Amino acid sequence: MNDLSDEYIRQSLKNWAARHTPPSAERAHLLLMASSYQNSRQEAPLSRKERYEYIAPLRHECLKTERSLESITQTRIWWFFNTPLRNMA
């Protein structure tokens, strides 16, 4: 049998919980971790620190590519604004 206080507690908790949803990025992160595990067939690291260290090299690779592209772009922009071409544009 449920009494009033049971219902009150139940509804309050449910209403409070309904306001909270997991961050949307978590799904992609989970699938990335799972696919890394699937590819490596090693023990997937589970602690937050381990997970960061596991993901960090991947991020580093991406950043390296982005940075190299960025430097080329910046050099071209610098060259454009510091040569007579600027006056011709």
Add this chain to the structure above:
Amino acid sequence: MTLASDKELVLQLQSGCLEALGFLYDRHRNSVYRTALAITGDGDAASDLLQDVFLRLYRFACRIDPQRPLEPWLYRMTTNLSYTWVKRNHRWLRPLEDLMDWISGGDENHPYAQAELHDDWHHVQQAVSALPLQQRIVVVLYYLNDLSLQEISEILEVPVGTVKSRLHYGRNALKKSVGLHKELVPDLSYERS
């Protein structure tokens, strides 16, 4: 979303199908996240635990019996990991974190947080957070997830009598904290119809 049952998805997961993990995640993420959040009271921890639960589901899929419902396995993993997290998280750190929040203004100035502070829901959740951990877990599983005493007993691997006892003390503490009137609360028979 998919119309495939949990059983079919677990079978796919056992053959290494990542898509099945995504579908199971979409289906159960809210209940796992909210259970972890209600037990730990920490959003970041709940996100981490959500990841851990589903990573373990993926890693140990071959150990799961597809003939049995998946929810009890998920709840067991969530409560176990939440229990470990709370035990590891030093209690003396919390007052320091609260102090830092107070100094920095915290999130309490946010209109959303202000609205929540004035809700009854928030008071009940605060009261649940203040319960001893074992009572809190039983209260969350019983009230938030609508599990029966028998189901909770199987998830926590403790006798039904122990679940009843924890629920009884947890409920009484909640009544006191939230200020429910005695006349509204007759002696309790726990079995739900």
